[in-house]
Amino acid sequence: MKFSWKISISMLVISILVMGLGGYALLEALFSSSWQREVENGAEENRMLAYSFVAYWNTTAQEWQNFSDGDIRKTAEVMADGMAWAGTEFSIYEEDGQLLYGGKKESPETGKEAEKLIQVVSERQRARLLREQEGRYELATMSSVSLGEKRLIYLESDRDVTVLYEDRTARETIYRRWMTVILLLELPVCYLMTVWLLRPLGRLSRAARRIAGGELEARARMGSRDEVGLLARDFNRMADHLQQQFTELQETARRQEDFIGSFAHELKTPLTSMIGYADMLRSREMTEEERFEAANYIFKEGKRLEALSLKLLDLLVLRHEELKKRQVSAVWLAEELRGILEPALAEYGIRLKLSVKEDRIELEPDLMKTVLLNLMDNGRKAMESVPNQEEKWLCLLGRPEQEGYAFYVRDTGKGIPAEELSRITEAFYMVDKSRARKQGGAGLGLSICAEIVKRHGGTLTFQSQEGRGTLVRVWLPGKEESR
DSSP states (O other): OOHHHHHHHHHHHHHHHHHHHHHHHHHHHHHHHHHHHHHHHHHHHHHHHHHHHHHHHHHHOOOSSSOOHHHHHHHHHHHHHHTGGGTOEEEEEOTTSOEEEOSSOOOHHHHHHHHHHHHHHHHHSEEEEEEEETTEEEEEEEEEEEETTTEEEEEEEEEEOHHHHHHHHHHHHHHHHHHHHHHHHHHHHHHHHHHHHTHHHHHHHHHHHHHHTTOTTOOOOOOOSSHHHHHHHHHHHHHHHHHHHHHHHHHHHHHHHHHHHHHHHHHHHHHHHHHHHHHHHHHSOOOHHHHHHHHHHHHHHHHHHHHHHHHHHHHHHHTTSOOOOEEEEHHHHHHHHHHHHHHHHHHTTOEEEEEEOOOEEEEOHHHHHHHHHHHHHHHHHHHHTSTTOSOOEEEEEEEEETTEEEEEEEEOSSOOOGGGGGGTTSTTOOSSHHHHHHTTOOSOHHHHHHHHHHHTTOEEEEEEETTTEEEEEEEEEOHHHHO
C-alpha cells in the first residue's frame, strides 16, 4: 500500500474516532442537560401538586377524626377539576402501593412500581421513575403527603418526556448523516493533500533512482524550506559527496593502473636487454671488448633496477612508518645541502644561491634533506637540457610564513607544461620519459617527496613556465600545528 493511502486511511480512522466519540459525547451531554431540566421540572411540579392537594384537603374535609378513602378520592377529583386547564395528571397511593386515585388502571406492574417508589420516598422524601410504553416515555415523580397526624399518602405526578427522546434520536440521525458526508469528502481531500505534500519525496526517489542508474550529476529539486526541503538539501549534499568520492576513486583506480603499467614497463625494458646480452655472452663467441660492454650494460641496468626497488620500498615504508621529528635550524639544513650539491653543480656550470632566514623547524632531517636534494637535482637536470644557456642559477630560499616555514627551490631550466603539473607527483610519471631514463630516473622521486611532505603535515606546490624555469614551494607547519 502506498504511503499516501496509509496516511489518508489513518486520518480517516482518527477522524472517525474523534468525531464519533466527541460527537456522541456532545449529544449525550445535551440530552443529559435536557433530562436534568425535566427531572427538576417534574420535582417542582410534584411539589406544587402536593401543596395544592393539602390545600384542597383542608378546604373540603369536614371531620378530621373519621375520614375515609372516599374523602381522599373526592378531594383529588375536586383538585383535578380545578387544575384541568394545566393538563397535569397525578395519582395517589396508599402505603402498601394500592391505588386510591389516578387515571391509570390498577395492575400488578403499577403496584410493583408504586411499591418501589414508596420505598425510595421513605428514604429520600422524593423518588422518580422512567416508564416506556409503546414508544412513549413518562417521568413519574412521587412524594409523601401527610393528612393530619394519622394518615400518610403518596402523590405521583407523571410528565411526558417523549419529545426529549425523540429530539435525541433526531439529533443522532442528523449527526450520523453529516458525519458520513464529511468522512466521504475527507478521504479524497486527505489523499490529494497527502499526494501534494509527498511530491518532494517522489522527486527524491526519482533522483535516487537516477543516481543508482549511473547519473551521478542528478539532484533533487528543493521547492520548500520545511523538513522535506531540508531532507532534499541533505540528500543533494550527500550526492555531491558521493560524486566527489566516486571521482576520487576513479582517479585512484586510474593512478593504480598507470602505476602497474609503468612499473611493468620499467621492468620489462631493462630485463629484455639484460636477458639479450646475457644470452649473447653464453651463446656466442665475443671479443674481450664486446664481452665487457655487454657485462657493463647488464651491470648498469641491474643497478637501476636495484635503485628502483629501493625507491619503491622507501615509498611503502614512508606511508606506514612513524616519523621521528626534532627541531632543526633552517640555516644549518641549507648549509648541509650546499656542501652536498656545490661540487656537482660546479661541474655543470650551475651557480647555487642560498637565502635562508634562521628559524627552528620541527622535522625529520634526513627525509627533508632527501626532499630538497631531489627537488634541486631535478632543477639541475632541467637546466642540463637547455643548451647554450649563458647563466644557470639554482636558488634555495627559506623564510617563516603562515604559522610555519617555507622553502623555495627555483631553477632556470626548460620548465614544465601547464597540463603536466597536476600529475608530476604520481608514481612513475615522467614529463620527458626519454630524457629521464637517459639520466637514470624512474619517475619515483617526486612521489617520494610528496609523501614525505604529506607525512610532515605540509604542502608541496609547483609553479612553472615553459622556457623560463620552475618554482617549487615546500611549506612545513609550525611546532603546535604539526602536532
